[in-house]
Each structure stands twice: as structure tokens, then as C-alpha cells.
Amino acid sequence: MPRHFLRDDDLTPGEQKEVLQLAQQLKADRFAARPLEGPRTVAILFDKSSTRTRISFATGVAELGGNPLVLEAASSQLGRGESIADTTEVFTRMVSAIVWRTFGQVRIEEMATHATVPVINALTDEFHPCQILADLQTIAEHTGGLSEGDGPSLSGRSLAYLGDGANNMAHSYLLGGATAGMDVRIAAPATHRPDPAIIERAREIAAATGGSVTVTDDPREAVASATAVVTDTWVSMGQEGQDGRDELTFAPFQVTEELMDLSGTNEDGRGIFLHCLPAYRGKEVAASVIDGPRSAVWDEAENRLHAQKALITWLLQHPDERTAAHARGQEVAR
Numbered sequence: 165m166p167r168h169f170l171r172d173d174d175l176t177p178g179e180q181k182e183v184l185q186l187a188q189q190l191k192a193d194r195f196a197a198r199p200l201e202g203p204r205t206v207a208i209l210f211d212k213s214s215t216r217t218r219i220s221f222a223t224g225v226a227e228l229g230g231n232p233l234v235l236e237a238a239s240s241q242l243g244r245g246e247s248i249a250d251t252t253e254v255f256t257r258m259v260s261a262i263v264w265r266t267f268g269q270v271r272i273e274e275m276a277t278h279a280t281v282p283v284i285n286a287l288t289d290e291f292h293p294c295q296i297l298a299d300l301q302t303i304a305e306h307t308g309g310l311s312e313g314d315g316p317s318l319s320g321r322s323l324a325y326l327g328d329g330a331n332n333m334a335h336s337y338l339l340g341g342a343t344a345g346m347d348v349r350i351a352a353p354a355t356h357r358p359d360p361a362i363i364e365r366a367r368e369i370a371a372a373t374g375g376s377v378t379v380t381d382d383p384r385e386a387v388a389s390a391t392a393v394v395t396d397t398w399v400s401m402g403q404e405g406q407d408g409r410d411e412l413t414f415a416p417f418q419v420t421e422e423l424m425d426l427s428g429t430n431e432d433g434r435g436i437f438l439h440c441l442p443a444y445r446g447k448e449v450a451a452s453v454i455d456g457p458r459s460a461v462w463d464e465a466e467n468r469l470h471a472q473k474a475l476i477t478w479l480l481q482h483p484d485e486r487t488a489a490h491a492r493g494q495e496v497a498r
Contacts, residue, residue, distance in 0.1 A: 166280060166281050166483055168279070169294075170269070172339035172343060177369075177372075180297075180344060184316045185316060187471045190473050191301075200229045200476075200480075201228075201230075203231040204259075206232055207259045208232055208235065208263040209265070210265045215441075223469055225476070228476060230260070233259065237266070248271060248274045248278070253278060256279050256281050260480070261281050261284065261480070262284070263284045265286035266287075269289065282479040284479070290335055291336045292336045292440070294475065297474075298470075299340075299394065299438055300340060301470065303391060303436070307321060307391050307436070318346050320346075321346050321391040322392075323337060323347070323349065323390065324351065325348070325349070326351045326352075327352060327414055328399075328414065330358060331396060334350050334396075335362045338350065338362055338377060339366055339369065342369040346375050348375065348377050348378070349378040350379045351380050352417065357379055358379060363379060383416065387423050389435075392435055393435050394438040395417070395439055395448045396439065397443070397448060398411065398413075418450065419449045421452055421453060424453055424458055434458055439454060439461050440464070443461070
């Protein structure tokens with residue numbers, strides 16, 4: 165049976181470290197791994213618009229020796245009502261992996277139950293796990309977390325996320341950051357806090373990895389001495405027009421120079437700034453921050469390519485009898 169990557173805790177701490185170590189190796193030598201030589205095809209399916217995900221997966225599959233088959237769901241029979249089960253049955257007889265950017269998490273979970281090849285979550289309403297792999301790689305690069313042999317070490321580093329705590333990025337930072345042993349802090353309005361089940365799961369993981377989880381409505385508390393300060397758009401895809409998602413609600417959580425001055429474990433004594441993009445200057449982040457010397461957003465965007473290549477390679481090399489749900493139910497190992 166294949167291993168899937170549907171949410172951040174589908175990788176154990178040790179497995180996450182292996183993927184990040186491989187990502188750094190592939191950044192140093194982009195053609196060192198060719199698991200899709202043949203070429204083997206990877207289906208890359210989009211229900212939502214995309215720039216970085218589309219480019220990084222298509223380029224990455226090609227650099228791994230494969231053929232990227234990029235499809236718009238609306239132009240396929242899936243977009244006309246064919247069941248996920250039937251679509252998946254066809255895909256898995258022809259391709260070596262499936263990447264899907266879709267809406268509800270239940271959709272990609274259903275695909276994984278029918279797939280005989282790895283299924284990768286390229287973004288759902290609930291999680292964005294590939295982005296977090298790239299972010300962890302970027303934090304390691306910029307804060308001295310890279311090491312030979314055992315892979316990147318992020319234990320003891322802190323990540324402060326400001327903005328909409330109820331969205332997919334906040335959920336993935338909680339799970340992925342806790343898996344890496346980080347101190348994860350979510351600063352969000354009381355009306356837009358993360359799913360309590362995700363907070364509970366992140367704390368369970370953190371208890372085993374030495375990390376921690378904090379949820380607060382005070383952005384200054386969150387960014388104090390933080391290794392990395394991150395944010396996202398205030399209105400995520402699929403949330404347009406929802407009640408309470410407006411500038412007045414989130415304005416106190418804008419990442420400003422003043423807030424960045426409170427962060428700090430980087431070489432210059434201050435934290436780095438990350439944003440998964442697209443960014444809206446003057447809203448969730450001040451232009452002087454995202455365009456300033458503490459911003460690592462372009463390294464972060466590039467690392468989507470390397471992290472996803474590493475993930476595909478790792479998944480193809482590590483088939484497992486466990487289902488993702490079973491794997492998440494196991495004790496978290498350091």
C-alpha cells in the first residue's frame with residue numbers, strides 16, 4: 165500500500181526530518197534524485213487557482229525525471245459529477261502519484277482510500293502541508309538549523325503565526341511545527357481561533373517532541389523573541405464573503421516593523437518573516453516588512469520546489485501497510 169501525505173501529521177518527526185534533509189540535498193543538486201525516470205507520470209489536479217503550487221509541482225516532477233500531467237478539475241469528468249472513487253480508479257491505473265488542490269479535506273481523504281499510488285495534499289480548506297515543509301526548510305536555512313547526517317534540527321525554535329487562526333495555514337503550522345519540535349504560537353482574534361481538535365492534536369505531538377503550542381489574541385506575546393514570524397492573507401480561497409473576515413477584525417494582527425522588532429533569534433538578533441503568498445501589502449503585512457531585509461519569502465517560495473521533490477521521492481521509496489489514519493493514531497516518536 166502507498167503512503168499518502170494528506171495532513172502534516174502523516175509524517176512522524178523522524179520522517180519529517182528525513183524529507184527535509186532530502187529537500188536540502190536536492191536544493192544543492194537538483195537532479196540528484198530521479199525516481200520518476202521513464203518517464204513516469206504524476207497527475208496534478210486543481211480545483212482552485214494556483215501559481216506557486218502549479219509551477220513547483222510541474223517543475224519538480226519534470227526534474228525528478230517524470231511527466232507532469234496538469235489538469236483542471238472543471239475540465240475533467242470529475243468537474244461534471246463523476247465520483248471521486250471512479251476518477252481515482254482510473255488515475256491509479258495510469259499514474260505513479262496524484263497531487264490534488266481541492267476544497268474540503270474529506271475529498272482528498274476519500275481519494276486516498278481508493279488510491280493505490282501516493283496522494284499528496286496540495287492544499288485543502290483545512291490544511292496546506294506542503295507549504296509547511298517548505299517553510300520549515302527555510303527556517304532551518306536562515307537560522308542555523310541545518311546539520312550533516314541527522315538532518316535539519318528545528319527543536320527549540322519558535323514560530324509565530326498572526327492572522328486568521330481558523331484557516332488551513334494555522335492548522336498546518338500547528339501540526340507541522342509541533343512535529344518539528346518547535347514552539348508554535350498562533351495569534352488570532354477570539355472569533356477566528358484554530359479548530360480545537362487540531363490544537364489538541366498539536367499539543368499531543370508537542371508533548372512527545374519537546375515543542376509547545378500557544379494560542380493567544382495578543383500579537384506582541386506571540387512574536388516575542390520568535391525565530392520566524394509568519395502570516396497569510398486575511399481571506400483564504402473559498403472564504404470570500406464569510407462573516408467576520410474583514411480588515412477591521414484582523415487589522416491588529418498586521419505584521420509591522422514594530423512587531424518584527426520584538427522577534428529575534430536570527431543572526432542580526434531579529435526573526436525572519438515568512439508568507440506563503442500571494443501577499444497584500446498594507447493589509448496582513450507592511451510593505452517595509454515583506455520587502456525588507458528580514459523577509460525570506462522568495463527563498464520560501466523556491467523551497468516549495470525542493471521540499472515537494474523530496475516528499476514525492478520519499479513517498480515513492482516508503483510504501484507502508486499503514487493507512488494515514490492508522491499512522492496518526494500511533495504514539496509520536498521523537
